[in-house]
Amino acid sequence: AEMPVRSLERDASYPLVIAGGHACYNPEPMSAFIDAFVIGEGEEIIVEVARTLQQMRDATRDEQLHAIARIQGMYVPRFYDVTYNIDNTVACIEPNTPVAPARVLKHVVPVLPKPFTKFLIPNIDTVHNRAPIEIMRGCTRGCRFCHAGMVTRPVRERPVPEVMAAIAEIIENTGFEEISLLSLSSSDYVYVDELTKTVKEKYAESGLSMSLPSLRIESTSAELLDRIGDTRRSGFTFAPEAATEHMRNRINKYVPDETVLQTARDVYSRGWRTIKFYFMIGHPDETLEDVQAIADLCNAVLKEGRRILGNKATVNV
Numbered sequence: 010a011e012m013p014v015r016s017l018e019r020d021a022s023y024p025l026v027i028a029g030g031h032a033c034y035n036p037e038p039m040s041a042f043i044d045a046f047v048i049g050e051g052e053e054i055i056v057e058v059a060r061t062l063q064q065m066r067d068a069t070r071d072e073q074l075h076a077i078a079r080i081q082g083m084y085v086p087r088f089y090d091v092t093y094n095i096d097n098t099v100a101c102i103e104p105n106t107p108v109a110p111a112r113v114l115k116h117v118v119p120v121l122p123k124p125f126t127k128f129l130i131p132n133i134d135t136v137h138n139r140a141p142i143e144i145m146r147g148c149t150r151g152c153r154f155c156h157a158g159m160v161t162r163p164v165r166e167r168p169v170p171e172v173m174a175a176i177a178e179i180i181e182n183t184g185f186e187e188i189s190l191l192s193l194s195s196s197d198y199v200y201v202d203e204l205t206k207t208v209k210e211k212y213a214e215s216g217l218s219m220s221l222p223s224l225r226i227e228s229t230s231a232e233l234l235d236r237i238g239d240t241r242r243s244g245f246t247f248a249p250e251a252a253t254e255h256m257r258n259r260i261n262k263y264v265p266d267e268t269v270l271q272t273a274r275d276v277y278s279r280g281w282r283t284i285k286f287y288f289m290i291g292h293p294d295e296t297l298e299d300v301q302a303i304a305d306l307c308n309a310v311l312k313e314g315r316r317i318l319g320n321k322a323t324v325n326v
Contacts, residue, residue, distance in 0.1 A: 082116025244283025
């Protein structure tokens, strides 16, 4: 659009460039190019920003940004002076105008807004050919590597009737045949048993499929697997992150090896053919033996699957 790349070179004749999302909790690398950052959740704050700017169409860019800086959760880089250490890490950030707060507090949406239910329908088959509903935001687990689990606190859970109403609207508006129940850890959702039971009872005959894409090994019960067992999913995804018990303990995500194997047996014995595991390499104090254990654990899981399903069982890593 031939806009100047640097924020200071753009006046009020240009659109404001605003960035948000989890990466913006570390805004400084992009601070020369972005007019304002949203720190926190965006549903409410973006409306507040838009209404503020509506009333300031004829104001200067500085006046617009001064007004935005008063909104909790907005970080306007030009109103702060940053000093760097010799190794280029940030030493100190201080406001250079009374309007800018010394510390920007993240914006939190206290009650989750009504789920969106009027999706555009693709006319080709897509990878994620389903409608998502956020059933819970936040996580209390405190896994040491997890950025999202920390910055999305506190935990907020959506009541089951609200989820069911959203599913009914989505089916009516779109015709999607699969609903994805989203959160950082769907099996930790307090009402997961009630919700999956209600969905199964209401939509068993219609062929509606539900997926829980973020399951924890230790909180996924055989009963939960049974309730979503009539869906057309080909497999389950779990994220042990590390393959040895002591490394999982190190990252505060402890699960015994036997629990991993038992969960695999529960999944395969209910007809699912594929288990996908996520692992990370490069944990603190990790050894080559810990890395080799990834292959060993996956082979052990595959062995359980082959015993139950024969060559139909697979493990994706």
